Amino acid sequence: MLADELIAVHENARTVAPYTDRDPGLTPAEAYRAAAALHASRLRAGWRPVGRKIGFTNRTIWARYGVYEPIWGTVYDRTRAADPSAVPLRGLVQPRIEPEICFGLKAAPRSAAIGDLLQAIEWVAHSIEIVQCHHPQWKMKLADCCADNGLHGRLLVGPRLPIAKFSNLENDLPKIEIVLKKAGVEVDRGVGANVLGSPLAALGYLVGVLRKQPGAPPLAPGELITTGTITDAHPVAPGETWSTEIRGLALDGVTIRFVD
Numbered sequence: 001m002l003a004d005e006l007i008a009v010h011e012n013a014r015t016v017a018p019y020t021d022r023d024p025g026l027t028p029a030e031a032y033r034a035a036a037a038l039h040a041s042r043l044r045a046g047w048r049p050v051g052r053k054i055g056f057t058n059r060t061i062w063a064r065y066g067v068y069e070p071i072w073g074t075v076y077d078r079t080r081a082a083d084p085s086a087v088p089l090r091g092l093v094q095p096r097i098e099p100e101i102c103f104g105l106k107a108a109p110r111s112a113a114i115g116d117l118l119q120a121i122e123w124v125a126h127s128i129e130i131v132q133c134h135h136p137q138w139k140m141k142l143a144d145c146c147a148d149n150g151l152h153g154r155l156l157v158g159p160r161l162p163i164a165k166f167s168n169l170e171n172d173l174p175k176i177e178i179v180l181k182k183a184g185v186e187v188d189r190g191v192g193a194n195v196l197g198s199p200l201a202a203l204g205y206l207v208g209v210l211r212k213q214p215g216a217p218p219l220a221p222g223e224l225i226t227t228g229t230i231t232d233a234h235p236v237a238p239g240e241t242w243s244t245e246i247r248g249l250a251l252d253g254v255t256i257r258f259v260d
Helices: 002-012 028-044 059-065 114-120 142-147 169-175 199-212
Strands: 049-055 071-076 096-105 121-131 152-157 177-182 185-191 224-226 241-247 255-259
Touching: 002 028, 028 071, 028 142, 049 152, 049 199, 071 142, 071 152, 071 199, 096 177, 096 199, 114 121, 114 169, 114 199, 121 241, 152 224, 169 199
Parallel strands: 049 224
Antiparallel strands: 049 071, 096 121, 096 224, 121 152, 177 185, 177 241, 241 255
16 A cells, blocks of 8 residues: 555665556556545654645756656645754655745735735745655656655744735845855756745645645644755755855845765
8 A cells, every 4th residue: 555655664764666567557647646645644644743844846948857746745744844953864765955945834824816825825944845755766656656745854944924024025036136156166056936936925835735635634834834845955964164145135145065
């Protein structure tokens, strides 16, 4: 049963053949139902959900991974990284780094309209998500990603700034640029428009897709939403130090060091 296998690979940190190789007819809807079983097992074990991650919002990398639609997963208290100087990778499979924009909600968005989204946001932050893939060489299809909790591994959230600090967030977010560096050397860069046109649009996408999924928990006040990588995702390993620079928005970059 897919749900049982999902729980096992997350508990034992190993790769397995893509679920869609064994079941070519596996649909995203069926995969999300399996992910819900993984979620339920974590709740029974005492994990606490703190928000959502949105993945594959960066349209510039869709062809590289063969996934052409955004996905979502749950962020937990146990997947949050508190100390950027010692972010643990133990238990993650083929981890990769993704620089993103994160929102904190003060209310559930009434709709996906930009005005309603802005009214629902309490704070904005720069975030670093560490994604993982339980399939060899990151070869998978859409349903595999949906089943695997949106490939979520860890999340580091930088300083939070109240949304009132930003005078024109709607116009500024598509134009921001994030530079990603490894040991001080630039590896990649991207702009906010890569993320479905804007990180705000990614949040709007999540609002819409959750309303269409039977049983999906709706967004709630207090949740954080990380909106998807602005660059490509790059492999990371213990002992490495990575950093980001942000241009075009009053958010600080971060320096992050990985440990086992």
